[in-house]
Amino acid sequence: MLLVANIKPASATNIHQTCNKVCKIITDVNKNSMKKIRQVIQELNEKCGLANTPIRAERDARYNNATFSAIGKTPFQAATQVTYTLSENVTKKKNVMAVFCGNKLCKKGTHLRAKGKEVTCPGHEDCTATIPPETTIGDEKRSAAECISELQSDDRPLVISHFTSDGDSAAVFGASEKQGHMIENLKDLCNFFDSQRKQTAKAPFSSHMFPGRTKAMRESMQRRFALDLKLRCRTEYENCFKHFSSDLPLMK
Ligand SMILES: [Zn+2]
Structure with a gap:
């Protein structure tokens, strides 16, 4: 309330204590809101005469640290927290229907273990971790399955027919397994053209293809070329669309 009123909190501890008090309420409010969104989609489909028709959705994961930033620095994974969102593709708003939050951090667990007590996270009293520390943070199969179970907790659960996602097909397998019904994977343009850029940037071209005195200069030119090619291809595709x-068959 103080933050909304633009009153600065007295200290970081104060923010933490406030968060601890309201976090459960905020989680419940959000969960109820997402449940309402799912009900609205059901009602919309019924109005259009498409009751019980599978819907299209899109999903992606965000990490607290870039997953590749640990390379060469630590034997562990860089990210310790993941937020996985599942949005509907039925309305133009693309509302979030389900969220999975994975957290490996647990101060209490670390503290207890340092004291010599045998505790495992998650599971002990007041544990903040939601996934075990030894699991892969980027396991989108698990995250997608968690989101599907969230959908299945409804009285009339929504069924998904198409998933728009990045190249990670594990999520689709996870979700299909949980749903007990195959989901088709669609490629998202952003990730699709970005993989094209990465491939062009590391593709072996003839040594005289790019101008530049040194190797670093030529590599820099190749990276710029890759970026330019990506943007041109995307514009061509969008104009064609x-x-x-x-009409995709006509485009082909
Ligand atoms: Zn713990």
Whole structure:
């Protein structure tokens, strides 16, 4: 309340204590809101005469640290927290329908273990971790399955037919397994063209293809070329999509 009123908190500890008091309420409010969104989608589908029709959704994960930032620095994974969101593709709003928050951090567990007590996270009293520290943080199969169980907790659960995602197909397997019904994987343009950029940037070109006195200069030129090519290809694709009024078979 103080933060909303633009009153600065007295200290970091104060923010922490406030968070501890309201976090459960905020989680419940968000969960109820997402449940409402799912009900609205059901009602919308019924109004359009598409009751019990599978819907399209998109999903992605965000980490507290970039997953590749630990390379060469630590034998552990860089990220310790993950937020996995599942959004609907039924309305233009693309509301979030389900969220999975994975957390490996647990101060109490670390403290108890340092004192010589045998505790495992998650599971002990007041544990803040939601996933065991030895699991892979980027396991999208588990995260997607958790989101699907969230959908299945409804009285009339939504069924998903298509997933728009990055190249990680593990999520689709996880979700399909949980749902007991195959989901088709669609590629998201952002990630798709970004993989094209990465491939072009490391592709072996002839040594005289890019101008530059040193190797670093030539590599820099290749990276710029890759970025330019990506943007041009994406523009071409989007214009083509518009021109053929989103008729994919005609585009082919
Ligand atoms: Zn713990």
